[in-house]
Amino acid sequence: MNITRFFIQGNEACARGAIKAGCKFFAGYPITPSTEVAEDAAIILPKEGGTFIQMEDEISALGAVIGAAWAGVKGMTATSGPGFSLMQEHIGYAAMTETPLVIVDVQRGSPSTAQPTMASQSDMMQARWGSHGDYEIIALVPSSVQECFDFTVEAFNLAEKYRVPVIVLSDEIIGHMREKINIPDKVEIIARKMPEEGPETFLPYKAEPDGVSPMPPFGAGYKIHVTGLTHDERGYPDASNPETHTKLVKRLCNKILNHRGELTRVKELYTEDADIIVVSYGAPSRSAITAVKNAREKGIKAGHIKLEIVWPFPEEIIRSAAQQASDIIVAEMNLGQMVYEVERVVKSDAEVSLLPKIGGQIHRPEEFLEMIYKCQK
Amino acid sequence: MRKEIRIAGFGGQGIILAGIVIGRAASVHDNLFAVQTQSYGPEARGGASRTEVVISDSEIDYPKVQLPDIFVAMSHEALITYLDGLKNGGILIVDPDMIKEEEILPFVEKHNINYFKASATKTAVEKIGLGIVANIVMIGAITKATKVISEEAARKAITESVPPGTEAKNIAAFEAGMDLIDGR
Known part of the structure; x- marks a missing residue:
């Protein structure tokens, strides 16, 4: 390649x-x-x-x-x-x-x-x-x-x-x-799942065991109806039937939630023995990593979790981090959004602090270090 | 090794492109790591313009310049705005025809600054016959004075970054810029 x-x-x-x-x-x-x-x-x-x-x-x-x-x-x-x-x-x-x-x-x-x-x-x-x-x-x-x-x-x-x-x-x-x-020059590509069945018997919204249905395009001979209304497996509106609705919406949610495992993507740094774990994502991670490396040089047991897939939220990773560390610092360039998810998962297993930043620039590494020092006390 | 470079002047001088060329030379051709960022705003031609490049031999975490090792000023306004940020013993390169030197000499003296003058704008006009290559002339001066990128990498990056058909003039500008720094 x-x-x-x-x-x-x-x-x-x-x-x-x-x-x-x-x-x-x-x-x-x-x-x-x-x-x-x-x-x-x-x-x-x-x-x-x-x-x-x-x-x-x-x-x-x-x-x-x-x-x-x-x-x-x-x-x-x-x-x-x-x-x-x-x-x-x-x-x-x-x-x-x-x-x-x-x-x-x-x-x-x-x-x-x-x-x-x-x-x-x-x-x-x-x-x-x-x-x-x-x-x-x-x-x-x-x-x-x-x-x-x-x-x-x-x-x-x-x-x-x-x-x-x-x-x-x-x-x-x-x-x-x-x-x-x-x-x-080439990357691995997942192609769209096409039906194996013919147009006569194919149900466009009947899920396969993974919760996902094949998707034939318009013009391929299949009868397809696309609607935002609650629909049955044929795609016909069935908007006042509680069962149809419950089944559909649960399937739409579960096809993601049941695959949380494979949809978990984080990058951990020095978390194995960390007392203080910084959780961040995107641009601020780069300041956070600089600060965590710096803290380690000073003998502080700090670690970092960089969230890469944020939705679905990597609950298991954060839960086990909270069981190990005494402090979790959540840094984000807003006044606190993902921190709610972290708190929801951490419960009382660790102290969660927010390091917010607005105005347009990323946190400086010193801002992380100050917060890490504070948690140490 | 982490080197932080700040280049500043006014819009239209090709400040941003100078940063891109240096970052490209370092990362693509010298096998180092580089991050280039820039002041990004509604400034039109003539307004302030700034680019920052961080070069390192390992992956760069924090992408912004904190305490520049190298500061290149192509206007007096930029020089005065950012001079304070330059590291003690850092390298300062100015276009002497665009600044009032007497205002900065005390700082240069006090902070043990490694001070270079490169008449990029004048050289571009007089030697190349094209004022817009002043930024490329300055890249020549930066390359020679700081050795932060190799000459070969700079040549390749310039060739890749300028409009097709203008390569020869830009390489001539680069060489003229190298000549502005004496061989110390």
């Missing part, structure tokens, strides 16, 4: 990853700080036999991506906070209709239009709960340019495997920084 080395931005790496993973369709509406994802896709996709469309807004952008998926194509969009808010209706629709797609959300200062050119991790809970109802999605958080590439590839694969919207939660710092990345 050939590997080519590049020095590019995180946003460009997302676009390159998508295209390597088989993305043939990008619909979007430009918004800082995500625009380079669209720019790069607009340059590369047409040369690779794909389609790029700039839509009139973010609602239609995600609508177009959903349409592309049902036409049999892998598609994506990229946005930032305000655009991500507009996409929420369609995220719920994609979850309900089991439409595989990828959204790159390059987070910026919030709420509202706030800080277009500054970083944040404001959309963590919005990614989880932004659309109404009970549903599960998958979200990955890159903390380097290489991870922007790798995680976008992974996002496409997970989207196909589970037939679910997958969100890459980047941020302005990771999106705009340039680093070296290695791009292989």
Whole structure:
């Protein structure tokens, strides 16, 4: 396998990853700080036999991506906070209709239009709960340019495997920084599951044992009805039947939750014997790791857990960390979002402290060290 | 080894591209690690512009510059804004035609700064006949004065980073920049 080395931005790496993973369709509406994802896709996709469309807004952008998926194509969009808010209706629709797609959300200062050119991790809970109802999605958080590439590839694969919207939660710092990345000429690709049965007997929403149904595209001879209403295995609306609804929504949730194990992805550093464990994700992880290494040099038993898949939340990892460490520090570029998940899982097994940061810049390593010293006392 | 570099000037001078070229040279061609970041805002041509590059022989965790080892100033405003941040004994490279030297000499003296002057803008206009290559001239000066990237890596990175058809002029600019630093 050939590997080519590049020095590019995180946003460009997302676009390159998508295209390597088989993305043939990008619909979007430009918004800082995500625009380079669209720019790069607009340059590369047409040369690779794909389609790029700039839509009139973010609602239609995600609508177009959903349409592309049902036409049999892998598609994506990229946005930032305000655009991500507009996409929420369609995220719920994609979850309900089991439409595989990828959204790159390059987070910026919030709420509202706030800080277009500054970083944040404001959309963590919005990614989880932004659309109404009970549903599960998958979200990955890159903390380097290489991870922007790798995680976008992974996002496409997970989207196909589970037939679910997958969100890459980047941020302005990771999106705009340039680093070296290695791009292989080929990556492992999960292709869309196609039905083995013929159109006469195939039920498009009848799940296989893994909870996921095959997905034939429009035009392949199968009768397919796509609706956000509660539907039966044929796809026909059955919206006032409690049993149909319960069965469907539970299946949609459980196809993710029953695979928590394989959807757990963290990177641990010095956690084996750590008394103080820092939990972070995305850009602040880089300051956290610097600080934890520094603390170790000073003889402090500090460790770090970098969350890579944040949704579903890696409960087991955090639970066992809490059983071992006396203190858990959660650092995020918001006033506290994932800390609620950590607290929910940790209960009283360890002391949980929040190290929040807003304004647009990442925590300095000294801020972590101060917090680590405080926990030591 | 961790080297922190800050390059600053005004929009339109190619400050950001200079940072990209140095980062690319270090990471892609010198087999080191590099992170390049930049001031990112609505500044138009003429406003302040800044890029930062961290170069290391191991993976870079914290991506931002904390205490620069090298500071390159292509405008007086940038020089005054960031000079204080330069490490004691650090390297300072300025375009002397763009600054008022007398304002910084006390600092240079006091903090034992390794001080270089490279007339990048003048050289670009007079030797290359193209003012916009001042940033590439400056890369030549940075390469020679700091050795933070190799000459070969710089040449490759410049060739990859400039518009097709302009490679020869840019390499000439790079060489002219190297010549601005005496061989000490």
